[in-house]
Amino acid sequence: MNAPHTSPLVAETPSLFEESVPGRRGVTLPRLEVDETPIPKELPRTELDLPELDEASVVRHFTGLSHKNFSVDGQFYPLGSCTMKYNPRMNEEAASLSGFRRSHPLAPPAHSQGNLELMYRLQEALKALTGFAGCSLQGAAGAQGELAGVLMIRAYHQSRGETGRTRVLIPDSAHGTNPATCSMAGLTAETIPSDKDGGVDMDALEEAVSGGKAATLAGLMITNPGTLGLFEKNILEIIRVIHRAGGLVYGDGANMNALMGIVKPGDLGFDAAHLNLHKTFSTPHGGGGPGAGAVMAGETLADFLPGPVAAPAGRVPLGPAAFGGTGEAPPEGTPAYRLIRPPASIGRLKSFNGNFSVLVRAYAYILTLGGPGLRRAAEHAVLHANYLRHLVKDRYPTPYGADRPCMHEFTAAPSLGNGVHTIDIAKRLIDYGFHPPTVYFPLIVKEALMVEPTETESKETLEAFAGALNAIAEEAQTGAELLKEAPHHTPVGRLDETAAARNPVLRYTPGT
Numbered sequence: 001m002n003a004p005h006t007s008p009l010v011a012e013t014p015s016l017f018e019e020s021v022p023g024r025r026g027v028t029l030p031r032l033e034v035d036e037t038p039i040p041k042e043l044p045r046t047e048l049d050l051p052e053l054d055e056a057s058v059v060r061h062f063t064g065l066s067h068k069n070f071s072v073d074g075q076f077y078p079l080g081s082c083t084m085k086y087n088p089r090m091n092e093e094a095a096s097l098s099g100f101r102r103s104h105p106l107a108p109p110a111h112s113q114g115n116l117e118l119m120y121r122l123q124e125a126l127k128a129l130t131g132f133a134g135c136s137l138q139g140a141a142g143a144q145g146e147l148a149g150v151l152m153i154r155a156y157h158q159s160r161g162e163t164g165r166t167r168v169l170i171p172d173s174a175h176g177t178n179p180a181t182c183s184m185a186g187l188t189a190e191t192i193p194s195d196k197d198g199g200v201d202m203d204a205l206e207e208a209v210s211g212g213k214a215a216t217l218a219g220l221m222i223t224n225p226g227t228l229g230l231f232e233k234n235i236l237e238i239i240r241v242i243h244r245a246g247g248l249v250y251g252d253g254a255n256m257n258a259l260m261g262i263v264k265p266g267d268l269g270f271d272a273a274h275l276n277l278h279k280t281f282s283t284p285h286g287g288g289g290p291g292a293g294a295v296m297a298g299e300t301l302a303d304f305l306p307g308p309v310a311a312p313a314g315r316v317p318l319g320p321a322a323f324g325g326t327g328e329a330p331p332e333g334t335p336a337y338r339l340i341r342p343p344a345s346i347g348r349l350k351s352f353n354g355n356f357s358v359l360v361r362a363y364a365y366i367l368t369l370g371g372p373g374l375r376r377a378a379e380h381a382v383l384h385a386n387y388l389r390h391l392v393k394d395r396y397p398t399p400y401g402a403d404r405p406c407m408h409e410f411t412a413a414p415s416l417g418n419g420v421h422t423i424d425i426a427k428r429l430i431d432y433g434f435h436p437p438t439v440y441f442p443l444i445v446k447e448a449l450m451v452e453p454t455e456t457e458s459k460e461t462l463e464a465f466a467g468a469l470n471a472i473a474e475e476a477q478t479g480a481e482l483l484k485e486a487p488h489h490t491p492v493g494r495l496d497e498t499a500a501a502r503n504p505v506l507r508y509t510p511g512t
């Protein structure tokens with residue numbers, strides 16, 4: 001298989017300044033309706049150095065730039081742990097309905113009943129999907145949901161006078177946001193190693209809560225399926241160990257794509273979890289756009305949820321009953337839905353009602369698929385990951401759990417020889433027209449390549465991607481230089497990503 005060279009990431013585009021032609025215009029100003037008045041001498045205008053172009057050139061310039069970007073709409077985007085699935089246009093249509101789009105954030109509940117009803121229904125749907133007693137839609141991202149979860153655990157222990165419970169156990173395969181969240185919440189993160197199967201090392205876990213150590217345990221944060229793409233088979237025992245020691249269990253539920261409609265974390269005994277609505281429920285993740293990290297809580301923590309949350313009017317706003325329990329009927333003429341603050345709430349995470357348009361998209365997605373459809377989506381996500389893993393297993397073996405099915409993603413440890421590293425494979429994939437998978441994560445896998453194909457890709461796409469990976473493995477034998485210099489067809493190739501993030505050049509300076 002030859003690299004097709006059809007990448008849209010072609011040559012460099014000149015800046016609008018370079019395309020500028022003196023005197024060219026792209027706007028038609030409305031006719032002056034008042035008398036022309038000279039500008040007072042004390043307000044002189046300096047000549048601005050702006051490019052001069054016609055409208056078509058400007059449109060083509062920006063459209064051309066947009067085509068240089070990788071996107072789910074354009075290419076396969078198997079970025080592990082990000083669930084870059086195709087986002088149905090229906091959801092966009094729903095989010096742009098003018099009743100939602102134009103609603104004022106300060107409108108009183110009586111004037112935003114539709115919005116509150118949508119939030120309430122979404123909360124209920126997410127509760128049904130996860131088996132939790134309460135849900136708050138305040139969080140703007142997965143990491144913010146995590147922060148809420150850990151603050152809720154802290155508040156719970158404080159409410160019982162157990163202020164010495166400050167240690168949070170985190171498996172070494174966890175997402176980097178987990179330990180960061182703990183430090184932000186003023187707690188101490190403690191790493192638990194993985195065993196040889198990629199699960200939590202049970203002896204290390206027991207040891208971490210043994211004897212006097214139990215009294216300082218706040219809880220455990222765990223991702224299941226973990227970042228190796230494996231279901232934690234000891235999860236029930238892990239939760240029992242933590243509960244026995246007086247700790248609570250937080251589930252990083254960013255990756256519900258393998259479990260929707262199959263396993264409910266609430267039923268497993270998790271005390272809280274967040275969901276990334278902008279991964280699993282089809283708003284794109286990773287573009288830096290708005291997200292929504294719904295926070296879910298079981299009976300123990302529901303009262304501590306961030307608020308406000310939507311509730312039917314007339315329900316008693318106490319405890320888990322507030323989240324769908326039966327209460328007295330609202331008095332005649334009262335709005336059907338209202339916003340309430342959970343009784344022991346850790347407070348607000350975000351202004352107004354969170355990132356509302358993401359909530360609309362998630363709700364539209366859930367309604368479109370329904371319960372059985374969501375389950376089928378999860379089953380296909382798992383099937384696709386396993387099929388792809390099988391197609392590339394000879395050159396891209398999975399160091400953990402190779403004898404078990406993976407969940408919605410898998411983490412391979414390629415070893416192509418000739419000094420070829422994972423970064424070279426990732427860069428070469430761009431030449432083949434594919435977005436590279438997640439690389440060098442999780443840290444416990446050397447040269448990790450973490451692939452999440454998602455349920456929305458066809459068999460042909462999966463096979464084409466496997467073909468590219470296997471062709472790259474061939475190229476590593478016949479001409480490793482080709483890989484080391486990749487990508488070959490993009491305006492820029494290998495960036496100093498740290499400098500690009502920390503010192504971005506956002507301003508055009510002539511002559512640079």
Ligand SMILES: *Cc1c(COP(=O)(O)O)cnc(C)c1O
Nearest residue numbers: 081141142143175177223252254
């Ligand atoms: C994506 C992800 C997060 C963080 O979500 P953000 O919305 O990017 O903050 C946390 N944990 C896991 C496992 C994830 O995949």
